[in-house]
Amino acid sequence: MVSQSQPRRPSRRQLLRTTALGAAAFAAAPVLSACGGGSGGSSGKATVRVWHWYDQQRDEWPRLVEEFQEANPNISVEERQFGDPDSYLPALQAAVAAGDPPEIFAPHVLAIEYGRAGISADLRSDLGEDFLGGFFQSANDLFVDDGKQFGLGWMAQTFGIFYHPRHFENAGVDIPETWDDLIEAAAAIRATGVEPCVLSNNPGTNGLDFFLPLITQVTDDPRLLLDLDLQRNGASWDSPEVVEALALVRRLQDEGAFAPNPNGITTAQGEQMLYTDRAAMLFMGSWVPQDFVQDAPPEFVEEYRVMKTPALTSGARHWCSNQAGAAFAVSETSPHKEAALDFLRFLYEPERYAEVMNNSNSMPATSAAAEQVADPVLAEMTSWLLDGDGAPHILMGPGSSDSAANAVSAVIDGSSAPEAAAAEIQSGVERAANR
Numbered sequence: 242m243v244s245q246s247q248p249r250r251p252s253r254r255q256l257l258r259t260t261a262l263g264a265a266a267f268a269a270a271p272v273l274s275a276c277g278g279g280s281g282g283s284s285g286k287a288t289v290r291v292w293h294w295y296d297q298q299r300d301e302w303p304r305l306v307e308e309f310q311e312a313n314p315n316i317s318v319e320e321r322q323f324g325d326p327d328s329y330l331p332a333l334q335a336a337v338a339a340g341d342p343p344e345i346f347a348p349h350v351l352a353i354e355y356g357r358a359g360i361s362a363d364l365r366s367d368l369g370e371d372f373l374g375g376f377f378q379s380a381n382d383l384f385v386d387d388g389k390q391f392g393l394g395w396m397a398q399t400f401g402i403f404y405h406p407r408h409f410e411n412a413g414v415d416i417p418e419t420w421d422d423l424i425e426a427a428a429a430i431r432a433t434g435v436e437p438c439v440l441s442n443n444p445g446t447n448g449l450d451f452f453l454p455l456i457t458q459v460t461d462d463p464r465l466l467l468d469l470d471l472q473r474n475g476a477s478w479d480s481p482e483v484v485e486a487l488a489l490v491r492r493l494q495d496e497g498a499f500a501p502n503p504n505g506i507t508t509a510q511g512e513q514m515l516y517t518d519r520a521a522m523l524f525m526g527s528w529v530p531q532d533f534v535q536d537a538p539p540e541f542v543e544e545y546r547v548m549k550t551p552a553l554t555s556g557a558r559h560w561c562s563n564q565a566g567a568a569f570a571v572s573e574t575s576p577h578k579e580a581a582l583d584f585l586r587f588l589y590e591p592e593r594y595a596e597v598m599n600n601s602n603s604m605p606a607t608s609a610a611a612e613q614v615a616d617p618v619l620a621e622m623t624s625w626l627l628d629g630d631g632a633p634h635i636l637m638g639p640g641s642s643d644s645a646a647n648a649v650s651a652v653i654d655g656s657s658a659p660e661a662a663a664a665e666i667q668s669g670v671e672r673a674a675n676r
Contacts, residue, residue, distance in 0.1 A: 288577060404546055437497065470641045
């Protein structure tokens, strides 16, 4: 097993740069037979190779593989964990180019492209609607194109605002329900000598996790962003809905909701600002509880809380980022595809999957496991998904991520107006599609 103890979170830019190359290489490559590829063997056993970079479950995999092989002696599982996406993606691309991708692999933003190219299996057909119906809709939608589903969420992810209650008490303000409330609370908190909400936009793709769900807040339609990303159903990034969402980002910056210079603040710096009392709030994802346990003072870990992302208006839905960037796809061409599907069914058996997620302090992608989350902060964030508040925030279409990230950074620093930024996203996507 190849592993490192602290993998980096995948960069959308790193992942998107590789998409076209991998799919094109596969289309031109011969499909290897079982005896010629890495998935066969002289023993007659079916070999299921599982490739990913998900470090959170590194202590769970040996047990899972052993249990499955004991129950299925004719199937051998070779689980390989890479240290990070930088080491993982070239290996996956090389296997794809040789026509021999692993039976189960982490697709991330390659899911749709690999599905269209015939690399990834349609799990809607292979596993059935009843199986997929147990997953959060927002997690499933990430991998769906033209009625087919090319990936399966392994770990879900959502975003909220982490905060220390003491700063709200000192400022005499309540937890905000709307963005207007947040602006008012920020002014009162800043008057106490503490920065209000930290928005970390370094690297620039971080801001997409904040901005993209605002499009869903404006429309109450999570499918619009999916259509924008893949340029389907006439959706265009220069639409009024996108402009309105960008205008809200600019307004929050202008009216002091954020700590200064979001484009210069990294994730680690933002976390530190919160647990060292330099800021009252931090917009960030559901991996933060793990970071705080490792890095923050014990008293802070006991006292901090998390709130929903504010809504556009009072009583409106608190749409928040949720999908499953950590996922699995299945090779369509492997002679051991059925064995791979059997292993997936084993992994997602409800009690087993819930135990794995709890043991690794991870957010599950299924409703049944979500109801069993043990960590209180993670359970609070997971409950929002059970309430149906999850909105898409991961972009897979050519040019989408880079163009949108650049636009959000420009709106934050004031170098671009919302209308111009929205138009530039659409132009960037069109340029990428024509390359």
